Amino acid sequence: MKFGIIAAILSLSVHAATYHVSTGGSDANDGSSGSPLATIQAAANLVANGDKVLIQPGAYSEHSIVLENSGIVFESVQRHGAIIDAGGLDAAIITGTADDITLRGLVIRNAVRGMHQGMIHTAAGGWRIEDCVLENVGGEGNAISSYEGPESNADGFVLLRTIMQDNAGLGLEGFGDWNNDARQVNDVPDYTVKDCIFRRNNLAGMNTGYNGAANKLLYTDKTTYDGCISYDNYGNGIWMDFGNRNFSIINCTVFGNHCGVDPNCGDPSGKNCSPNCSGIFSEANPGPGIIKNNVVYRNCIAGINVGESQNITVEDNIAFENGFWDIHIRCCCGDTRDVIHDCIFRNNTVSASSDVKTECAPWAHAPSYNLTWENIMQISSFDIPLITPSCTNTPAGQFADQIQESVTIDDALADAVAGETVTVPVFGRKAIGHEDGVWVTDVYDLNCRYVKLYMDEENMNTVEQAVGQFAVAVPTNLEIELAKKDEYDVRATMGPISVSAVDRAASPLRDPVLIRRAGCVIVRLDSPGSRLEIVTIRGRLVETCSGTGSAVHQLDLSVLAPGTYLLRVVEGARGSATRFCIH
Incomplete structure (x- = not known):
């Protein structure tokens, strides 16, 4: 198999349509930039x-x-x-x-739905929801409901x-198919939830032991x-509930x-209860996880809770002052x-x-076995702004006056241009890494701006000491020099870092655009200088080629043996991977 730019496919890239939508448009228009649609x-x-729809700012009353x-x-x-x-x-x-389907940068709000129903409801493959706000269901x-x-x-x-x-209800609910006895039939493969925020969900106060939480995934x-x-x-806060395999939190x-x-x-008998809410809960999962x-x-009630699960590894976490237990195991049910x-x-x-519960409660239906406990360390203080929840049956949010989520990086950068020094919250x-001779990290706010x-090195040490590798309720102000300010890509420097060094580090990679055809996948590379690789599931390189930012490469899958491969876009030390199957 060889890579090449095939004329028909290149034509697809050059002439792939972009449609425009504006509150001042009309659905009688053709959707061009000068003649936008209304909906x-x-x-x-x-x-x-392969087309794209660009939506101008404004309110769209659609459902x-x-x-x-x-x-x-x-x-x-x-x-x-x-x-x-x-x-x-x-x-x-x-x-x-x-x-x-990709949804990017949208605010979607104010639908009314029943239990297990989503404001966004998908039962299709390859959906991406990026940089959106989903609120007030x-x-x-x-x-989101994904089944x-x-x-x-x-x-x-x-x-x-x-x-x-x-x-x-839930911020996210997704599950595979199972029969009436809740026995596994068909898993949902390859869920990725990255750099997202879940807050003030389950305002309806649904049963926290059944369907009330920030999110919930099954099978x-x-x-x-x-x-x-x-x-x-x-x-x-994060709930892997029943039948989940090969998961990571x-x-x-x-x-x-x-x-x-x-x-x-x-109670005096020793906290003899089953926690109905935890920070992270693995419930009835075969693992590994x-x-x-x-x-x-x-x-x-509990920080990290593992109940009726197998092959779960809980390591290198900090759990501080979580109700009764920082780490808890549960052994139920009939x-x-x-x-x-x-x-x-x-x-x-x-x-x-707070306690660590290492043995099953007296009411357990069956004893645990093969549980390994190693190197539990205790701390008496945690030097961050701490909030204290009220553990009551009232589902409303509790921290509007304590968590400064309305203080945003976007507001700080509103009037700034590249080259200016700005103070951001x-x-x-x-984690801090090292790329092309400079130290690199991502800093963020509670508006999902990264x-x-x-x-x-001097400023790396400052950032490492001043900002933790986790989220807190109150920001630290950093003085940065803005290097790039695009809608979905913001970069900055601290110290004498040249703009060329920032440019060399390359743009954040978006996954390649996959256009499915019978017998092949067409891949458009959006990042100039990127490299496309196909590897076997064991890591053997099958093919590679470089992208120009506009070329489209046709991958003839019919010549590959049946199996699972990785289609990987790599640039410098970073990359992204998309798995696809050939049947």
């Missing part, structure tokens, strides 16, 4: 595979937008500028059976830098929560989640669940004032 649905009706054409990007020209408002109608705002509804069923395929779902807030395979922030929800911050307390909790490098503090076994708890730091950072920050 997103009108654009959705016109697009073909029941149906997406039936695959491979489309719907992007707000201004991040959080295009607002789709259902006005309280009882309907999903966006549904779709089309694969490979009424009834008992969710912001795998006998006639649907919700694989490859990506949720990136998106805020789910002030919803009656998934290869799910990753990475870098997410979950706070002030009524129920669990890493680098997340979970704090201030609350619920009512069973009156048996804290890993809960690693998370910071979990001041949640009601409903065909397997017992908790073959789990490892190691190198975790907990508070001196920072609520946390990513700034790529390049530092010399």
Whole structure:
């Protein structure tokens, strides 16, 4: 197999359509930049595979937008500028059976839905929701519902830098298909939830032991929560509930989640209760699963809770002053669940004032076995602004006057241009790495704005000491020099870092645009200088080629042996991976 730029395919890239939508447009227009459409649905009706819809800022009173054409990007020209408002109608705002849909930069709000129903409802593969705000779902509804069923395929779902807030139900609910006895039939594969915020969900006060939480996933395979922030929800902050395999919860911050307390909790017999809310909860999962490098503090009842799960590793976490237990195991129930076994708890730091529950409660239906506990460290203080939840049956948010989420980087940068020095509010950072001779991290606020920050060693030490690798309620101010300010890409420096060094580090990579055809996948590379690789699942390189930022390469999959491969875009030391299968 050889890579080449095929004329017909190159023509597709050059002539792929871009449609425009504006509040001042008309659906009788052709959708060009000078003649925009008035509704997103009108654009959705016109697009073909590989097209893009650019939506101007403003309020769009739409609901029941149906997406039936695959491979489309719907992007707000201004991040959080295009607002789709259902006005309280009882309907999903966006549904779709089309694969490979991207929603970017939109605010979507004010639908009324029932339990297990989503304001965004998808049962198709390859959906990406990036840089969006999903809020104010009424009834008992969710912001997002994503389901795998006998006639649907919700694989490859990506949720990136998106805020789910002030919803009656869950911020995110997704599950595979199972029979009436809740026995596994078909997992949802490849969920990715990265750098997202869940706050003030389950305002309807639904049962926190059943469907009330910030989010909930059942029967998934290869799910990753990475870098997410979950706070002030009524129920669990992150909930892997039943049948999940091969999952990771890493680098997340979970704090201030609350619920009512069973009156048996804290009784003289030894806190003899089953926690109905925790910071992070793995419930009845066969695993394997890993809960690693998370910071979990001041949640009601329990911090990290592992119940009836197997092959779970809980390591390198900080759990501080979480109700009764910083780490808790549960051994229940009489409903065909397997017992908790073959789990490892190691190198975790907990508070001196909360317990770690290492054995099953007296009421347990079956004993645990093969649980390993290694190197539990205790601390008596945690030098950050701490909030204290009230553990009551009132689902409303509790911290409007304590968590400064309205203080944003975007407001600080509103009038700034590249080359200016600006003071920005920072609520946390990513791990610090070293690229092309400079230190690099991402700093962020509670509006999901991430700034790529390049530092010399002196300023790296300053940032490392001043800003923790987790989210907090009150920001630290950093003085930065703005190097680039695009709507979805902001970069800055601290110290004598040249602009050329920032440019060499390259733009944040977006996943390649995949256009599905019979027997092949067409890939458009958006990042100049990027390299495309196909590798086997064991890592053997099959093919590679370089992108120019506009070329489209046709990959003839028919010559590959049946199996699973990685289609990987790499630039410098960074890259992204998209798995695809050849049947």
